[in-house]
Each structure stands twice: as C-alpha cells, then as structure tokens.
Amino acid sequence: MFKKLIDGVGGVTVDITESEAKFINSTTHATVKPGTNTLNGDYALIYCRIRKLDSDFMRTQRQRKVISSLFEQIKNTNIFELARISSDI
Numbered sequence: 001m002f003k004k005l006i007d008g009v010g011g012v013t014v015d016i017t018e019s020e021a022k023f024i025n026s027t028t029h030a031t032v033k034p035g036t037n038t039l040n041g042d043y044a045l046i047y048c049r050i051r052k053l054d055s056d057f058m059r060t061q062r063q064r065k066v067i068s069s070l071f072e073q074i075k076n077t078n079i080f081e082l083a084r085i086s087s088d089i
C-alpha cells in the first residue's frame with residue numbers, strides 16, 4: 001500500500017546524500033544520484049529501509065523525510081485525484 005500511495009501522488013521529492021546514493025546503487029537494482037530526486041514507490045521504500053549505512057535515528061529520519069514529502073504532495077493534489085487514489089488503496 002505504501003508504494004501505491006506514493007505512486008498515486010506522482011512520487012515524493014527527497015534530498016539524497018552522496019553516501020545514501022552510493023549505498024542504494026551498490027546494494028539494489030535502483031539508480032539514484034546525490035541531490036534532489038523524485039522517488040517512485042519502489043525507490044522510496046528502498047530509501048526508507050536503509051539500515052546498515054548509519055544509525056537507527058538516521059533511518060527514521062529518512063522515513064520522516066519521505067512522509068513529509070508525501071504530505072506535501074497530497075496537499076497539492078486535487079480532491080478527485082485523491083478520491084481515485086484512496087479507492088485504489
């Protein structure tokens with residue numbers, strides 16, 4: 001459901017550090033670059049699940065960044081599109 005929600009609003013915009021990008025690219029099928037990226041549901045989930053790069057606090061920080069970006073996307077989505085997304089979920 002997480003991936004469908006993010007894909008439904010057109011992805012989330014997240015600033016990815018160089019070390020996060022290297023880790024994602026070396027351990028998954030994903031290809032991201034350092035800096036601001038618009039992540040689809042699959043890539044956002046990969047980003048949120050990074051564990052071995054740093055601390056648990058940083059992992060939850062990444063999750064907070066994705067959720068905050070998701071809320072921003074939802075605020076900018078029209079009511080009809082939100083209704084469609086909610087019925088898909």
